[in-house]
Amino acid sequence: MLKVFWFRKDLRLEDNAGLREFINSVTDKDEILFLYIKNKNKYHYYGEKRINFLYESLNELKNDLREKGFDLLITEGKSPEVFKKLKKENPAIEVFANEQVEPYSIERDKEVKEIIPSFQLFIDNTIFPLGKIRTDEGNFYSVFTPFKKKFLLLLKGECAKQNCSLDKLENTKQFKSSSLKEFSIPETKDEIFKGGRKEAVRLLNIFCKEKMTAYKEQRDFPGEYGTSLLSPHIHFGAIGFREVFRAAQHKADKEAKSEIEKINIDSWISELIWREFYYNITFHKPHIITKSFKPEFDKLKWEWNDELFKKWCEGKTGYPIVDAGMRQLNETGWMHNRLRMITAMFLTKDLFMDWRLGEKYFAEKLIDLDFSSNNGGWQWSASTGCDAQPYFRIFNPVLQSKKFDTDGSYIKKYVPELKDVDAKYIHEPWEFETELKEKYNITLGKNYPFPVVNHFEIKDRVISEFKRIQQKKFE
Numbered sequence: 001m002l003k004v005f006w007f008r009k010d011l012r013l014e015d016n017a018g019l020r021e022f023i024n025s026v027t028d029k030d031e032i033l034f035l036y037i038k039n040k041n042k043y044h045y046y047g048e049k050r051i052n053f054l055y056e057s058l059n060e061l062k063n064d065l066r067e068k069g070f071d072l073l074i075t076e077g078k079s080p081e082v083f084k085k086l087k088k089e090n091p092a093i094e095v096f097a098n099e100q101v102e103p104y105s106i107e108r109d110k111e112v113k114e115i116i117p118s119f120q121l122f123i124d125n126t127i128f129p130l131g132k133i134r135t136d137e138g139n140f141y142s143v144f145t146p147f148k149k150k151f152l153l154l155l156k157g158e159c160a161k162q163n164c165s166l167d168k169l170e171n172t173k174q175f176k177s178s179s180l181k182e183f184s185i186p187e188t189k190d191e192i193f194k195g196g197r198k199e200a201v202r203l204l205n206i207f208c209k210e211k212m213t214a215y216k217e218q219r220d221f222p223g224e225y226g227t228s229l230l231s232p233h234i235h236f237g238a239i240g241f242r243e244v245f246r247a248a249q250h251k252a253d254k255e256a257k258s259e260i261e262k263i264n265i266d267s268w269i270s271e272l273i274w275r276e277f278y279y280n281i282t283f284h285k286p287h288i289i290t291k292s293f294k295p296e297f298d299k300l301k302w303e304w305n306d307e308l309f310k311k312w313c314e315g316k317t318g319y320p321i322v323d324a325g326m327r328q329l330n331e332t333g334w335m336h337n338r339l340r341m342i343t344a345m346f347l348t349k350d351l352f353m354d355w356r357l358g359e360k361y362f363a364e365k366l367i368d369l370d371f372s373s374n375n376g377g378w379q380w381s382a383s384t385g386c387d388a389q390p391y392f393r394i395f396n397p398v399l400q401s402k403k404f405d406t407d408g409s410y411i412k413k414y415v416p417e418l419k420d421v422d423a424k425y426i427h428e429p430w431e432f433e434t435e436l437k438e439k440y441n442i443t444l445g446k447n448y449p450f451p452v453v454n455h456f457e458i459k460d461r462v463i464s465e466f467k468r469i470q471q472k473k474f475e
């Protein structure tokens with residue numbers, strides 16, 4: 001029998017549920033193959049930085065396997081075609097992988113299952129099987145807090161480590177495919193975010209040691225680096241979700257020195273549960289891939305302005321905090337959560353443009369692009385999602401800026417035109433045209449843009465459009 005372990009969003013050899021089952025299933029008579037398929041899927045957007053990160057993670061996985069005497073076949077193509085070829089070479093084939101939730105992944109897995117009926121999937125990407133956390137009446141949760149309560153209530157041994165030592169496979173024959181071409185990974189660029197398990201473990205250790213116990217107090221300040229920066233690694237599975245969850249539980253149970261430290265750690269645990277919540281939303285309501293979670297809001301008359309959208313994308317809106325966020329995204333492939341909310345709110349409310357445009361732009365740029373969290377975050381900001389920000393609570397970008405980047409250090413880092421500007425002018429430069437000109441030789445409209453919209457003028461229009469839809473719903 002040919003036994004294949006198919007790596008997908010689980011690029012690691014440690015604590016990997018599917019890999020463990022695969023190892024346990026192998027007998028002396030089997031041949032084995034470790035496989036990764038570089039797939040081009042119509043819904044996948046692969047920004048350059050994300051690809052780079054993926055390549056680094058794959059390179060490290062390949063090396064880790066090589067050190068233990070195994071090969072990783074990386075091949076390019078459509079998964080069903082790859083498995084057809086493998087089955088032709090060896091009709092007695094079994095395939096093991098970990099579950100994914102996105103509707104297009106489910107579709108792909110169905111196709112593979114038709115080709116390889118023995119294809120088995122395991123729970124690794126979430127703590128609970130999707131759909132398990134339900135209300136007492138058996139319904140799914142569309143509100144986060146009760147979901148979290150039920151999650152914590154049910155949590156027992158789900159985070160236990162899944163040992164997967166490869167020693168057992170030491171003498172197993174490795175299958176060499178004659179029909180699948182090896183994809184050679186191009187040289188990677190030196191980016192700010194580095195892929196691979198070593199980096200993921202390093203970041204988790206630093207976060208546990210230095211930041212987790214102050215997370216709640218610091219997580220909203222983009223200049224503070226108070227978050228874990230683990231999202232790209234969690235997404236590609238270089239570090240497992242159980243692993244990070246266990247680390248937080250260990251810290252809370254064994255190392256927290258005070259109630260305040262515990263509250264901070266719990267706040268990180270909550271964020272991890274948000275991920276699981278959004279995965280469940282995708283599982284129960286896959287229509288969100290193209291539509292609003294609340295269908296009535298697909299009747300909103302969004303606006304479209306090519307030039308304004310381009311300014312938002314490039315970080316040239318004239319609102320320094322928005323521009324800093326978008327430039328961080330463009331430069332690094334990552335954006336701080338507070339900024340994701342501010343920039344998404346700005347596009348969907350201040351510019352009143354369809355959340356799907358922003359979702360797609362983030363998808364093209366983010367290294368950590370994760371369908372469920374991205375869609376969840378966008379629909380939260382646009383007020384079209386489950387447990388979303390109410391449509392009448394529109395972030396004021398200036399107040400957000402003053403509150404979360406008080407000294408302007410984050411803005412100065414990503415908007416170099418304003419790097420010398422004093423904090424008292426930096427959040428709303430249009431109010432200080434004279435000072436900017438006299439003190440820093442900055443002319444608005446020349447060195448830095450005037451604001452593209454007046455935040456106070458847009459608010460009523462947005463609220464009345466949302467109200468119109470809501471009234472229609474009840475008519």
Ligand SMILES: Cc1cc2nc3c(=O)[nH]c(=O)nc-3n(C[C@H](O)[C@H](O)[C@H](O)COP(=O)(O)OP(=O)(O)OC[C@H]3O[C@@H](n4cnc5c(N)ncnc54)[C@H](O)[C@@H]3O)c2cc1C
Pocket residue numbers: 219227228229230231232234235271272274275276278335336337338340341344362366368369370371373374375376377378381
């Ligand atoms: C518009 C918008 C788009 C987003 N797109 C993505 C995306 O594509 N991929 C993604 O991983 N996250 C996304 N998020 C959620 C969040 O911004 C990132 O997970 C977080 O900024 C990653 O930084 P970190 O690893 O330092 O997070 P930490 O604060 O250290 O949190 C730890 C982990 O918890 C999870 N997490 C934290 N916050 C959230 C959240 N609000 N929703 C879901 N999971 C969360 C992530 O896996 C994160 O790595 C989005 C949020 C918004 C508002």
